[in-house]
Amino acid sequence: MMDLGALKLRLRAQERNFQILVILISAILITFIVAPILSIILKAFITEKGISLSNFSLFFSNSYYREAVYSTFLTALFTVFGTVAIGVPLAYIMVRYEFPLKRLFSILILVPMIMPPFVGAIGLYKILGINGAVNLILVNYLNILDKPINFLFGTIELFRLGPYDKFILPYGIVLINTIHLFPLVYLNCAASLANIDPSLEEQAENLGARGFYLFRTVTFPLMRPGLMAGAVLVFIWTFSDLGTALIVHYFKYLPVIVFFKLYEIRAGNPSPVSYVIGVLMIITSFVALYISRKYVSLKRYVMLFAGGRVIKKVLKPRGVKLALVYVGLILLSLIALSPHIGLTLLAFSDKWVFSILPEGYTLRHMNQVLMSSLPYMTNSILYSSVAAVIDIIIGGFVAYVVTRRLAVGGDLLDLVATLPIAVPGVIFGLGYWALFYKVPLLDPLRYTPIILTISYSMRRLPYTVRVSYAGMLQIDEALEEASINLGATRITTFRKITLPLLVMNLFAGGIMAFVNAMIEVSTTFLLVLTARSAPATWFLYFVAFADPRNGLNMASAIGLIFVIIVATALIVVQKILGSRMGTVFRL
Amino acid sequence: MVRVKLVNVTKRFGEVVAVNKVNFEVKEGELFTLLGPSGCGKTTTLRLIAGFYKPDEGEIYFDDELMNDIPPHKRNTGMVFQNYALWPHMNVFENVAYGLKLRNMPPPKVIKKVKAALELVGLKGKAQRIPSQLSGGEQQRVALARALVIEPRVLLLDEPLSNLDAKLRLRVRNEIRKLQKKLGITTIYVTHDQEEALSISDRIAVMNQGRILQIGTPEEIYIFPKDLFVADFIGITNFIPCTIVSYDESKKEAVVKLGNMQLKVPSVYNKVDAGEEALLAVRPENIKIHKLEEAPKPYLEGKIDLVTFLGRVIRYEVIYDNYTLKVEAPRTDMRSIKEGEKVALTIDPLAVRVFKANKK
Numbered sequence: 006m007m008d009l010g011a012l013k014l015r016l017r018a019q020e021r022n023f024q025i026l027v028i029l030i031s032a033i034l035i036t037f038i039v040a041p042i043l044s045i046i047l048k049a050f051i052t053e054k055g056i057s058l059s060n061f062s063l064f065f066s067n068s069y070y071r072e073a074v075y076s077t078f079l080t081a082l083f084t085v086f087g088t089v090a091i092g093v094p095l096a097y098i099m100v101r102y103e104f105p106l107k108r109l110f111s112i113l114i115l116v117p118m119i120m121p122p123f124v125g126a127i128g129l130y131k132i133l134g135i136n137g138a139v140n141l142i143l144v145n146y147l148n149i150l151d152k153p154i155n156f157l158f159g160t161i162e163l164f165r166l167g168p169y170d171k172f173i174l175p176y177g178i179v180l181i182n183t184i185h186l187f188p189l190v191y192l193n194c195a196a197s198l199a200n201i202d203p204s205l206e207e208q209a210e211n212l213g214a215r216g217f218y219l220f221r222t223v224t225f226p227l228m229r230p231g232l233m234a235g236a237v238l239v240f241i242w243t244f245s246d247l248g249t250a251l252i253v254h255y256f257k258y259l260p261v262i263v264f265f266k267l268y269e270i271r272a273g274n275p276s277p278v279s280y281v282i283g284v285l286m287i288i289t290s291f292v293a294l295y296i297s298r299k300y301v302s303l304k305r306y307v308m309l310f311a312g313g314r315v316i317k318k319v320l321k322p323r324g325v326k327l328a329l330v331y332v333g334l335i336l337l338s339l340i341a342l343s344p345h346i347g348l349t350l351l352a353f354s355d356k357w358v359f360s361i362l363p364e365g366y367t368l369r370h371m372n373q374v375l376m377s378s379l380p381y382m383t384n385s386i387l388y389s390s391v392a393a394v395i396d397i398i399i400g401g402f403v404a405y406v407v408t409r410r411l412a413v414g415g416d417l418l419d420l421v422a423t424l425p426i427a428v429p430g431v432i433f434g435l436g437y438w439a440l441f442y443k444v445p446l447l448d449p450l451r452y453t454p455i456i457l458t459i460s461y462s463m464r465r466l467p468y469t470v471r472v473s474y475a476g477m478l479q480i481d482e483a484l485e486e487a488s489i490n491l492g493a494t495r496i497t498t499f500r501k502i503t504l505p506l507l508v509m510n511l512f513a514g515g516i517m518a519f520v521n522a523m524i525e526v527s528t529t530f531l532l533v534l535t536a537r538s539a540p541a542t543w544f545l546y547f548v549a550f551a552d553p554r555n556g557l558n559m560a561s562a563i564g565l566i567f568v569i570i571v572a573t574a575l576i577v578v579q580k581i582l583g584s585r586m587g588t589v590f591r592l
Numbered sequence: 593m594v595r596v597k598l599v600n601v602t603k604r605f606g607e608v609v610a611v612n613k614v615n616f617e618v619k620e621g622e623l624f625t626l627l628g629p630s631g632c633g634k635t636t637t638l639r640l641i642a643g644f645y646k647p648d649e650g651e652i653y654f655d656d657e658l659m660n661d662i663p664p665h666k667r668n669t670g671m672v673f674q675n676y677a678l679w680p681h682m683n684v685f686e687n688v689a690y691g692l693k694l695r696n697m698p699p700p701k702v703i704k705k706v707k708a709a710l711e712l713v714g715l716k717g718k719a720q721r722i723p724s725q726l727s728g729g730e731q732q733r734v735a736l737a738r739a740l741v742i743e744p745r746v747l748l749l750d751e752p753l754s755n756l757d758a759k760l761r762l763r764v765r766n767e768i769r770k771l772q773k774k775l776g777i778t779t780i781y782v783t784h785d786q787e788e789a790l791s792i793s794d795r796i797a798v799m800n801q802g803r804i805l806q807i808g809t810p811e812e813i814y815i816f817p818k819d820l821f822v823a824d825f826i827g828i829t830n831f832i833p834c835t836i837v838s839y840d841e842s843k844k845e846a847v848v849k850l851g852n853m854q855l856k857v858p859s860v861y862n863k864v865d866a867g868e869e870a871l872l873a874v875r876p877e878n879i880k881i882h883k884l885e886e887a888p889k890p891y892l893e894g895k896i897d898l899v900t901f902l903g904r905v906i907r908y909e910v911i912y913d914n915y916t917l918k919v920e921a922p923r924t925d926m927r928s929i930k931e932g933e934k935v936a937l938t939i940d941p942l943a944v945r946v947f948k949a950n951k952k
Contacts, residue, residue, distance in 0.1 A: 202675065208679075210664045211669060212665075
């Protein structure tokens with residue numbers, strides 16, 4: 006006979022341990038995700054006179070800061086326009102049209118995702134720069150332009166409010182971010198579009214609608230949830246993109262101001278300006294997130310339909326239409342690939358001045374960089390892989406708890422764990438300074454590797470949560486109940502039943518987290534102030550400007566190594582997740 | 593109101609022939625049902641009529657007008673989809689008004705017509721709701737109103753009841769039938785549910801593997817199935833192997849031997865030869881059970897395997913010669929027949945059909 010009393014006790018102890026685990030994970034998430042945000046808000050409002058708006062009035066009375074606000078908003082807004090203008094038609098073509106080489110194009114247009122925009126910006130120097138290939142062709146060969154256009158560094162004053170307030174648009178940042186972020190809009194729109202029940206459009210046709218009227222009244226409104234999600238991601242990204250602005254030397258940009266002001270923190274005198282900017286960013290992100298969430302109910306409804314055959318509507322374009330599709334896609338692929346092409350050429354170019362292509366090629370930069378960047382590359386890989394492991398553990402756990410409704414407030418846990426997708430990296434960097442400066446083991450100044458790893462893991466947590474969540478939904482709860490019914494505890498069940506079924510998803514989510522930790526810029530630049538224990542992104546930026554002669558080449562060589570690592574990881578994920586890969590890029 | 597005529601219509605998807613040389617004519621104001629198992633081509637046929645597919649061969653006519661090359665948005669058919677296809681970003685009014693706006697109707701008239709249509713389907717006062725706030729039955733009616741409001745030449749219903757629960761299905765079924773009769777609108781109805789088809793239709797076309805096997809009124813289809821598949825698909829049928837004794841082709845009459853019984857069977861549409869093994873089809877209600885000692889001769893001897901009380905009737909499963917036969921008797925006919933008991937079975941020859949055996 007089995008001792009039932011002892012078994013019951015053991016079961017109860019395990020259930021208790023489980024609850025403790027829930028509380029522990031919640032505490033970690035609150036400390037490293039919620040608390041930093043709150044501390045920024047607090048520090049912005051608390052002054053020597055108590056709670057007041059004086060920091061804000063100080064900030065807004067300065068025309069330089071005001072113009073930075075305008076510039077940052079304008080840049081984000083125009084980047085949204087740009088990415089939407091490319092992403093929406095692209096999604097329509099890729100989802101609805103069937104044509105030869107479609108698979109190849111579907112891979113090419115995602116290439117921009119495997120590189121942080123600021124690395125891409127370096128790659129674009131010799132292509133879109135003032136002496137770059139495009140300008141050379143336009144001015145010297147085709148004689149279309151009198152003088153070159155400053156695609157990357159250029160700015161334009163859109164209008165002026167009063168005598169001081171200039172609305173300046175740094176269109177170089179818009180251009181670079183549009184090239185890099187249009188896949189986000191495309192992926193989200195394509196997902197929405199593919200989910201539209203074909204009968205919704207057929208019904209409209211049946212009642213007499215067609216062509217653009219049909220698109221305007223039915224198709225487009227139904228793909229709006231995806232469009233909004235993509236647009237919001239692009240907006241938040243651009244709004245808080247530190248790297249690109251630094252690379253194109255445009256400093257009237259909110260994240261850049263936070264970056265430069267951090268040196269004041271080092272001197273023990275944190276700038277209230279940074280916190281004000283932090284609050285502006287938090288508000289903007291949350292408003293944007295709220296707007297996009299309003300469309301989620303619609304999204305659910307569209308996908309809710311049960312029954313009926315789903316006959317995907319696939320059109321085969323012919324003649325002029327097909328030609329236009331090809332021209333558009335080839336052009337877009339070229340644009341999407343241009344940063345990578347530029348980066349590769351730069352990495353191996355011997356001499357590249359006033360010519361469309363380099364005048365000679367060399368392995369010099371690559372050799373030099375392979376040695377010197379090794380410790381930084383090692384740091385990057387170390388931090389990112391530890392962060393990925395943390396994400397796998399926490400992400401898998403959160404998804405399990407939430408999908409199986411095992412803890413009170415599970416939805417809140419899920420919300421907090423996926424929040425970082427909408428919280429700018431700058432906020433993490435700033436918040437960690439505000440909260441952990443001079444805190445043992447967490448001080449960014451003294452314990453950079455620890456806090457950097459934590460920041461990476463929190464920033465990329467949504468990837469593992471998302472992917473494991475999707476995986477959990479595919480595991481029938483009855484499989485677990487059968488195990489519990491036979492006498493296993495929840496923890497044993499998780500280990501023996503759930504985990505083996507979930508492991509591939511977790512692994513894929515972990516690699517996504519790793520990849521994105523590798524290319525993380527904002528938190529890296531904000532938390533790492535010295536070369537000691539810096540990761541490779543930091544070194545890349547440092548190299549690019551430290552050596553005026555070969556800096557760009559060497560930075561490109563580092564960037565290329567980066568791209569290779571990241572691309573390899575993504576191919577692995579693609580192999581695992583297949584068509585479900587899109588889920589990790591969505592809001 | 594129009595006649596809808598399909599002449600030799602064929603539709604292929606790659607290698608698969610989804611609709612194979614289909615011919616039928618739907619009369620004005622008729623409710624015509626396409627009935628068959630899933631994948632039989634009934635929905636494809638409906639979509640051919642709506643214009644979502646183009647036939648590979650054959651012609652589709654509305655009255656005498658050839659429709660083959662008319663795109664769906666110009667056919668003026670009102671279609672109700674299986675999942676209702678209500679647009680989630682529009683409220684009930686906007687959903688119903690959509691087709692009218694496309695017909696350039698002035699707004700005051702649109703409002704009037706939508707109101708009338710919603711009243712017709714019993715949705716008065718729900719114009720401002722959005723689809724997700726409606727119950728399944730209400731959503732179904734919005735879809736119906738939206739299809740009817742444009743005064744279509746023909747109403748196309750694709751499994752309109754399949755997403756409703758059993759009770760509601762009965763009610764809506766009757767409502768649709770009444771509405772259709774009241775408006776006198778030519779209607780083509782697709783379903784896989786034979787009971788639904790029998791109860792709602794003027795005429796039914798039974799389809800399988802892209803072909804139409806039989807067209808007829810519900811009574812004809814149920815009582816005189818011309819095909820083994822039809823006999824099997826509609827209602828419950830027992831199939832018992834038998835031997836043909838003789839066949840009179842002019843009268844379509846056959847004499848068959850079953851056990852020690854000889855039955856003279858009418859309406860044998862398959863050509864059969866004397867001595868051939870064939871299948872005898874008989875419905876549960878047409879087999880009678882007798883106590884052995886009371887049985888009129890000749891009879892088949894069987895053993896009761898299972899007695900199931902179904903409320904209105906009693907269902908017996910009787911083992912005869914290695915076959916399990918389903919037999920139904922009214923509850924009032926309840927006698928003390930127990931499981932394991934040996935019984936006599938008699939069959940009404942007029943209610944029996946005979947089919948060539950090699951077809952199955």
